[in-house]
Amino acid sequence: MKPQTVPQSLAQSDNSLDKNQNESQVDEPGDEHQFKVYSAKELKSIKLQGLICLFGGVALHFVLGTFYLWGGISPYVAAYMKQYDRNVTQSTLQIVFPILGIATNSVLSFGVKLAFRIGFQTMICGAGFLISLAFLILSIINDIYGFILIYCFMIGIPTGLVYMLPIICGWKYFPFNRGMVSGLIIAGYGFGAFSFNFLCKAICNPNNEDPELSFEENGKIKKYFSESVYKNVPLMFRMLALSYFFLTIIATLLVKYPNDLNLEYQQALGEGYKKPSGINHEKSVDYNPTVMHAECETLEQGLKSRPFWFLVVMVLCSIIFGMLLANCYKVFGQTLGINDAKLTVLGSVQAICNGGSRFGWAVLFDKIGFKKVYLIIAVINLICTASIGYISNSYTGYFIILCVSMCCEGGLFSCYPAVSAKIFGHKVGPIIYGGLFFVIGLSNMLGYLLYKFGEPSIGFGGIFWILFGFCCVAFIFGIFFKEEHDWKKK
Template structure:
């Protein structure tokens, strides 16, 4: 692993490619929304009474566990080894997919494909970012966009691959139970082999990504009394006590819920309006393209502007998409465009928050604070699942989408009237140096 001892530009770019590939694999979290109906159909064919609504917990559980494990991954990278952290993280993702291919008990599937997968994803998430931030310290937003775009593009490829292997003839779900349609055995029986193929693909891509990763570069020219950069928050504890952190935590919780909910439920909802498995798989795949590519676009815009301006624009788009989704869903092309738009907004949030946290708290402490912030996304994912269990059953999808639109509007209010975009440590440390001089 000592191949990259020098820090020339070409090797930094190669390392960036490795970081992208790591996220390409762990980003397959979003394929779970596409796979859930096949998993439910397969388990029911094996004698289980589990429903698709119950298995819809898989995606939010993966997100919740992944976000909860991010801080652990950051600490492992800081205290031990970046390579060990990524090997463990991606290894757990690969093993969870492989093991699931042999399971027939729903609760075990949830524990392995939900919890184990989520832990692996969380452990590997921040390490590639930390490495590339140290290589390109003046382009954190752009670098975040490039790496995290892999998180979206991974789903694009494997949504299409998995659907083609499981349902090559685009058969429609034919078994109906409590208003939900499931696939017959001639489709769902292909699930185990599909998962094993995916696990092999994940292994190869992960191996290449890990081999390409460079070493983290320690910052030079540290010039305050403690040897830390001027813009560095002195400790994790100090950062967590600030108004900036509590505001970002709240904002992350309410702004991420609409996109995470749609990412988990677009196929379940779409199946009731558009009974076309290939089209819905394509919708998820193209949505992931927008998720991945717009992460870079939002990051570029933030580098040229500010978090406050860019996230306000993003949230206004999200508000419009969520508020009108129910009314356009009968039109296939417009439904696809709207889902892609929501995915683009969700991907933008995943890029903007790490960048602004590093800006407000510094690269070293900011990375740790980002791990704590990520618990807001975990709470958001699980809360969205719990809320939809009640609202969709008793009030329907229209009410659910309007609630999500309301959260987007509330997020805009927080951005405009509560959040202050500044680095208090940079100002404070400059005052200390001025007093010394």
């Protein structure tokens, strides 16, 4: 059966319903919205192309997952840099993670727009090449400030620009399985850190040596890895550069944006025009662009609203604990007497928990709503922050707390974009979400400052009690938060 054009009356009807959504989306060059009906053979071919695209998206997110790799390799890098500059400390290098987060999050909203102008494959190829080149440069640089600059911006900005691209492409092939598409691709983000954590450990510390070089810092004795470990750091960076280069080639070849593909209006043969099955259309913000209540019309209106400022505080206070653990899990684990091999396993598993849990939280969000999901996560974070200081030298206890905390972190990341669209609508919601991502970066930086200036005087135990206070604020604001907002009153 050849593709058929949907009758003009239906197209006009659907187009009028889609008006609000189209106004808020990027103008897609070449996408003329010609609604067609595809035969079973054509749908099978489209599905195959979609699966290939998803595979390429996973390959790209393996590269982007270097974001969560830093917590695992920072002790190696600190020892390597200390041989060139004795003033370098572990806390000096921990600033990389929050700056990397800010650099990544600050350009997320520009990536898709730029891709529609210069091409998705061009963007992916360019970003992957820059990330690979950055790691190659890092293998020969020995200046701490140059290192931080290159790692944070030459890796962070390309990561933010292409983060959403494979997800946007996957949505075109599977418009009614957007949660599945996002979950599968973002899982690659976690699996990338999982895989390369083991690679970096195998290169730098194959004999599982413990830090043994002692230095006095802020009145405390800190231990660093010996030369037999840190001398392998340049090789580690070169292997990462090579691996990311080949993954970039795969992603560039497989991730394609199908401009002329429109599956949203597929005809059910013999039964007239129906919405495709397999999705709860009444609850799907993605499918139904018309919101029954009035939407937020302007960004100014959204910024002045109560839900926005509640979300700012909730994001700031709920994200900080997980971000600090992702940044310093090895540093804290070493104070518990846990060896490098076990910490590497732990870092890899926590990355999987972070990325892999997002799909499950998104499904739960659809069933019970944001507020209940958020309060569940807030309670779990309260328990973790209150108990992590008492685990002593228990590897099992640390393993459980870290993995549970990272699952919660993944849940927060998966729910914030959905609640932004639900409350503020399709026009202002994405912009609000971009702002919330910047708040995530600020929360990450605040966690680093607590570690930098608090750990020497009050230790990790004191820091965790401060984070317990942040989680209390997050829980209280979550109780009084309202998911629905009547914009008609404004």
